[in-house]
Amino acid sequence: xxxxxxxxxxxxxxxxxxxxxxxxxxxxxxxxxxxxxxxxxxxxxxxxxxxxxxxxxxxxxxxxxxxxxxxxxxxxxxxxxxxxxxxxxxxxxxxxxxxxxxxxxxxxxxxxxxxxxxxxxxxxxxxxxxxxxxxxxxxxxxxxxxxxxxxxxxxxxxxxxxxxxxxxxxxxxxxxxxxxxxxxxxxxxxxxxxxxxxxxxxxxxxxxxxxxxxxxxxxxxxxxxxxxxxxxxxxxxxxxxxxxxxxxxxxxxxxxxxxxxxxxxxxxxxxxxxxxxxxxxxxxxxxxxxxxxxxxxxxxxxxxxxxxxxxxxxxxxxxxxxxxxxxxxxxxxxxxxxxxxxxxxxxxxxxxxxxxxxxxxxxxxxxxxxxxxxxxxxxxxxxxxxxxxxxxxxxxxxxxxxxxxxxxxxxxxxxxxxxxxxxxxxxxxxxxxxxxxxxxxxxxxxxxxxxxxx
Numbered sequence: 001x002x003x004x005x006x007x008x009x010x011x012x013x014x015x016x017x018x019x020x021x022x023x024x025x026x027x028x029x030x031x032x033x034x035x036x037x038x039x040x041x042x043x044x045x046x047x048x049x050x051x052x053x054x055x056x057x058x059x060x061x062x063x064x065x066x067x068x069x070x071x072x073x074x075x076x077x078x079x080x081x082x083x084x085x086x087x088x089x090x091x092x093x094x095x096x097x098x099x100x101x102x103x104x105x106x107x108x109x110x111x112x113x114x115x116x117x118x119x120x121x122x123x124x125x126x127x128x129x130x131x132x133x134x135x136x137x138x139x140x141x142x143x144x145x146x147x148x149x150x151x152x153x154x155x156x157x158x159x160x161x162x163x164x165x166x167x168x169x170x171x172x173x174x175x176x177x178x179x180x181x182x183x184x185x186x187x188x189x190x191x192x193x194x195x196x197x198x199x200x201x202x203x204x205x206x207x208x209x210x211x212x213x214x215x216x217x218x219x220x221x222x223x224x225x226x227x228x229x230x231x232x233x234x235x236x237x238x239x240x241x242x243x244x245x246x247x248x249x250x251x252x253x254x255x256x257x258x259x260x261x262x263x264x265x266x267x268x269x270x271x272x273x274x275x276x277x278x279x280x281x282x283x284x285x286x287x288x289x290x291x292x293x294x295x296x297x298x299x300x301x302x303x304x305x306x307x308x309x310x311x312x313x314x315x316x317x318x319x320x321x322x323x324x325x326x327x328x329x330x331x332x333x334x335x336x337x338x339x340x341x342x343x344x345x346x347x348x349x350x351x352x353x354x355x356x357x358x359x360x361x362x363x364x365x366x367x368x369x370x371x372x373x374x375x376x377x378x379x380x381x382x383x384x385x386x387x388x389x390x391x392x393x394x395x396x397x398x399x400x401x402x403x404x405x406x407x408x409x410x411x412x413x414x415x416x417x418x419x420x421x422x423x424x425x426x427x428x429x430x431x432x433x434x435x436x437x438x439x440x441x442x443x444x445x446x447x448x449x450x451x452x453x454x
Contacts, residue, residue, distance in 0.1 A: 020072050021218060026215070028076060049114075059263055060074045073202075103144060113205075121160055147203035152192065171404060175405065194393045219277060221280075230295065288300075290341075293342065358388060367400040370403055373405065374407070374430070394447070395448050
């Protein structure tokens with residue numbers, strides 16, 4: 001039973017500490033839309049999405065109004081399109097027509113993003129998967145709301161270095177295809193290792209083939225709530241600090257559980273998971289970096305940052321997992337640069353580099369996220385960064401990801417403005433030494449020895 005104290009406490013977190021439900025994401029299976037005729041396939045895809053999600057936005061808005069809980073985004077994820085389009089698509093341009101159909105459906109139902117223009121190629125690539133990947137630059141240039149992801153590795157399979165090399169090229173081509181928007185297409189493209197089937201957050205969301213026909217996944221966020229809570233235990237020992245983070249994460253996740261169950265009931269769709277990640281925004285006071293500073297660092301990136309982030313991530317999971325019947329997705333702390341004012345300040349102060357961010361990804365919930373780099377960065381260098389991040393995920397049995405934005409025509413020290421939740425970012429330098437010969441080897445990096453658990 002919720003008492004009046006808990007109601008007042010939640011209201012305070014919403015009004016003063018930037019607590020929100022970041023997204024309600026409806027996952028929709030498109031497996032029953034598969035057809036060998038491209039026109040028929042596109043019609044089936046459009047009809048299913050617009051039928052299943054017709055009430056998603058209005059339901060989210062109604063819950064937000066009735067409960068006083070901000071629900072920032074309503075989104076859709078679909079079955080990886082490489083699986084859906086294989087029978088009908090003979091060229092990369094054929095796949096682009098499906099992206100345009102997804103975009104049209106997203107606009108019809110009113111969601112801000114639709115994810116699942118994806119391929120899962122951790123061990124090898126089918127012809128359809130290769131064609132979809134090659135279509136990504138044009139697909140993202142011709143659409144507004146479509147998000148794309150490619151899974152290039154896993155702990156069970158190793159890393160598909162052919163796919164890694166290709167994705168280095170595709171990221172750069174996507175940047176060029178959207179250069180008139182400061183290479184914004186790359187902000188909608190994620191390269192994964194160990195991608196989860198039930199992630200509600202964009203740009204990496206897709207509806208896994210193990211999921212039900214339609215599900216509701218919710219992503220909560222509350223960096224500002226955690227930061228405010230930690231102000232009460234300044235100077236206290238780590239045990240006290242951890243207890244405060246756990247208690248706060250529990251409260252934040254309870255809000256997500258409430259919204260998820262209510263949305264599930266009203267839409268008549270199964271409840272999937274609550275992703276209890278701390279996802280920052282450009283808003284002042286809504287920053288993961290500021291939590292790290294409250295723990296005791298001058299800036300994110302200072303010595304001790306990785307340890308502080310590991311502590312934060314673990315306690316968020318320990319507190320949140322008790323608050324929901326099903327926790328999934330990524331769950332932990334996101335460390336995007338452009339979406340976190342504290343991270344931007346740390347970069348500008350010289351405290352935070354890509355190399356330090358890579359070390360931090362060993363212990364956070366995802367990876368190198370929303371990092372702007374010079375537009376003249378080589379494709380092989382991007383592929384090398386993807387390979388490094390994939391190796392961290394593969395060896396540590398965790399999800400890692402790369403969302404780099406080579407901003408065409410801009411260099412180190414300049415600033416790029418993306419707008420909205422995507423924020424703005426200083427362009428960061430990358431290591432100039434070559435990894436060409438490494439990337440050119442091709443083949444697959446084998447799975448680590450601890451992957452064999454049968």
